[in-house]
Amino acid sequence: MQASPDTTHVAIAPVPDETLAELLARRAAEDPDGVYCYFKDDVLTLGALNARVNQLANLLWRDGLRPGDRVGLMLPSHPDHIVAIFALAKLGLVRVPINVHLKGASLQHLFDHLAPRALIADAEYADALAPELSKLERVLWRGGQDAARAFEGLASQSAAAPPVRPAPDDILALTPSSGTTGAPKGVLKSDRTLRAGPQAILRLTGARPGNTFLLWESLHHGAGVAVIISALIGGTRLAMVERFSASRFWDDARRYNVTHIHYLGTVIPMLLKQPARDGDRTHGVRIAWGGGCPPDLWKTFSERFGVEMREGYGLSELITFVTVNPDGPAGAIGKALDYYDVMLADDEGKPVPVGQTGEITVRARVPELGFLGYFRNPEAEASSRRGDWFLTGDLGRQDAQGFLYYAGRKKEMLRRRGINISTWEVERVLAEHPDIEELALVGVPSDLGEDELKLFVRVREKAAGMPAVLDPLALIKWSEARLPYYQIPRYVAFIDEFPKTPTQRIQKKELPRTVADAWDLERSGYRIGK
Incomplete structure (x- = not known):
């Protein structure tokens, strides 16, 4: 930018x-x-x-x-x-x-x-x-x-x-x-x-x-x-x-x-x-x-x-808002405040073309408002910088008018069957299911050396206070019309309450990666059509 x-x-x-x-x-x-x-x-x-x-x-x-x-x-x-x-x-x-x-x-x-x-x-x-x-x-x-x-x-x-x-x-x-x-x-x-x-x-x-x-x-x-x-x-x-x-x-x-x-x-x-x-x-x-x-x-x-x-x-690491969208298109996170420059970069630090996804990197135009560092953690501090640019670890894309759009966490990109998958993209589709209150998608080890997808689900309560009954196979069949085959989870596990940050973000690091207690699509005998 x-x-x-x-x-x-x-x-x-x-x-x-x-x-x-x-x-x-x-x-x-x-x-x-x-x-x-x-x-x-x-x-x-x-x-x-x-x-x-x-x-x-x-x-x-x-x-x-x-x-x-x-x-x-x-x-x-x-x-x-x-x-x-x-x-x-x-x-x-x-x-x-x-x-x-x-x-x-x-x-x-x-x-x-x-x-x-x-x-x-x-x-x-x-x-x-x-x-x-x-x-x-x-x-x-x-x-x-x-x-x-x-x-x-x-x-x-x-x-x-x-x-x-x-x-x-x-x-x-x-x-x-x-x-x-x-x-x-x-x-x-x-x-x-x-x-x-x-x-x-x-x-x-x-x-x-x-x-x-x-x-x-x-x-x-x-x-x-x-x-x-x-x-x-x-x-x-x-x-x-x-x-x-x-x-x-x-x-x-x-x-x-x-x-x-x-x-x-x-x-x-x-x-x-x-x-x-x-x-x-x-x-x-x-x-x-x-x-x-x-x-x-x-x-x-x-x-x-x-x-x-x-x-x-x-x-x-910076301030509450680096970009704002007071009157731009729906879904955009807006444009950078005067305090900062924002660039969407590839892994080598080069700007990506308009419309393509890149890491959100930020440079302070007001030095006093830049990234001031981590307490007693020089390694993490060094890895978060590329010259004057702070590496957020978040992904975004930019339209022709210069408006930015959030596209998930770089570290939450999973690789399955040779294809990169954004957990954020999968979660926002599955969250539309009427019986799901909250969910989180994580990667679990695969015999092939990549990731298998494990979905954690908190089921929505019915009006009478009783939880809805959600059949995992029915959820998979529902998702087939909404997701490409490689984004459909293999494992489904149910959870009563998610561990969260103070901002109500689910703490995925605390979710177990074991699969013994999860429903397994492959064991069900059902085959996803491609």
């Missing part, structure tokens, strides 16, 4: 030098009674948020934490989690987000690799954390099962600003990459990059002060953090819920007069598979924005729920 801001880039305002600490203090001074966040029946104002953030920051300062120290956060989706995120930013501490569902070896890996000095955690996770506590100098607990949910010692602290001023490019977080195919890596995130992603959100969504975003994302993931920062920058409001729920999604949107909803991963298909209701369009939501909407569901979702779709593309 040639760098021409008139035709191949989307204009966006520069990222100012005002830090997160300064931004929060200014917004609280300008509009102390302004609503920042709704949570259940509570309302958190900007003034109250800043005061609580300062109290927690002063508590951490009193305990000896200083700029650059790494601090783990293992907290539920609650306004207190927002307070903790901003308190660390006020002190220039480096946030180490911890998924509340981690336990055992995965939790140990995070503590050993990212090595936080201190931890702020909810007492609910004390048992899972017990083996790691000896590695920490300080642990600050939030509440307990028989105590009020509050940070220990917070009420006695001053609400004045703490005695430190972080700089715009200080590192403030080690954000774990999604880790769907390997161990998570700690991505270095600066104050500036943490603010750039939210600016991209505001550019994509066209949000205005007073608009309300439904916040269902877990705050141990960068997408959720970007949303809470965007509310400070853009003057929007948050309607925070404890977890994503497809059945309650639109009720929550109506309750809080939500104007913008965010989607990632399997959110769009899950909402579409909810039973149709008379109130599907009786809400105030105007914009659905995010990444990963299956192109064939774009129009269906828009028409059923009466919302405008806004798609983009981003990744943990």
Whole structure:
């Protein structure tokens, strides 16, 4: 893609030098009674948020934490989690987000690799954390099962600003990459990059002060953090819920007069598979924005729920969105923001022709917003770069007008009978089956030295609450009219619940590659017609 801001880039305002600490203090001074966040029946104002953030920051300062120290956060989706995120930013501490569902070896890996000095955690996770506590100098607990949910010692602290001023490019977080195919890596995130992603959100969504975003994302993931920062920058409001729920999604949107909803991963298909209701369009939501909407569901979702779709593309290693599509063709991830150049490249780093699939590679036009590296992982960092270009591992194609389209993960390309297969392409077709709620396709070893295809299926529940009965052979016969023979899975296994990232992406690395417990097409005696 040639760098021409008139035709191949989307204009966006520069990222100012005002830090997160300064931004929060200014917004609280300008509009102390302004609503920042709704949570259940509570309302958190900007003034109250800043005061609580300062109290927690002063508590951490009193305990000896200083700029650059790494601090783990293992907290539920609650306004207190927002307070903790901003308190660390006020002190220039480096946030180490911890998924509340981690336990055992995965939790140990995070503590050993990212090595936080201190931890702020909810007492609910004390048992899972017990083996790691000896590695920490300080642990600050939030509440307990028989105590009020509050940070220990917070009420006695001053609400004045703490005695430190972080700089715009200080590192403030080690954000774990999604880790769907390997161990998570700690991505270095600066104050500036943490603010750039939210600016991209505001550019994509066209949000205005007073608009309300439904916040269902877990705050141990960068997408959720970007949303809470965007509310400070853009003057929007948050309607925070404890977890994503497809059945309650639109009720929550109506309750809080939500104007913008965010989607990632399997959110769009899950909402579409909810039973149709008379109130599907009786809400105030105007914009659905995010990444990963299956192109064939774009129009269906828009028409059923009466919302405008806004798609983009981003990744943990850069910012929330690298490309945005505020008004382009359906299914496109848009064009690059002014901050970046994007090129679709072959394995040698050369541009691929228009219409052909290549790896999405990104080069920062603003050096401070480029890939800042992985924490203590020089090998992974080096393998992710080719000169000035960051190698995303994602595939895309570009049309004649310069619009980009996502085409799956490079590492999820399987090879079967001499033919390359994109798992993403197969999954989006099979996901249309009316009895399938969710699915994932993986490769398993073949006697021929290539891949066989194993499909994991979570069956959709019927209206009466009983699961549908899905015959594997009937599914294979259904797929014959929709897939070429070499894309039809050999193995089918059923699963009650998929392991997922905070963005609702299925973690394929945790799905077993064994086939002894799976239905086998070859053993069934049925032969696929070619």
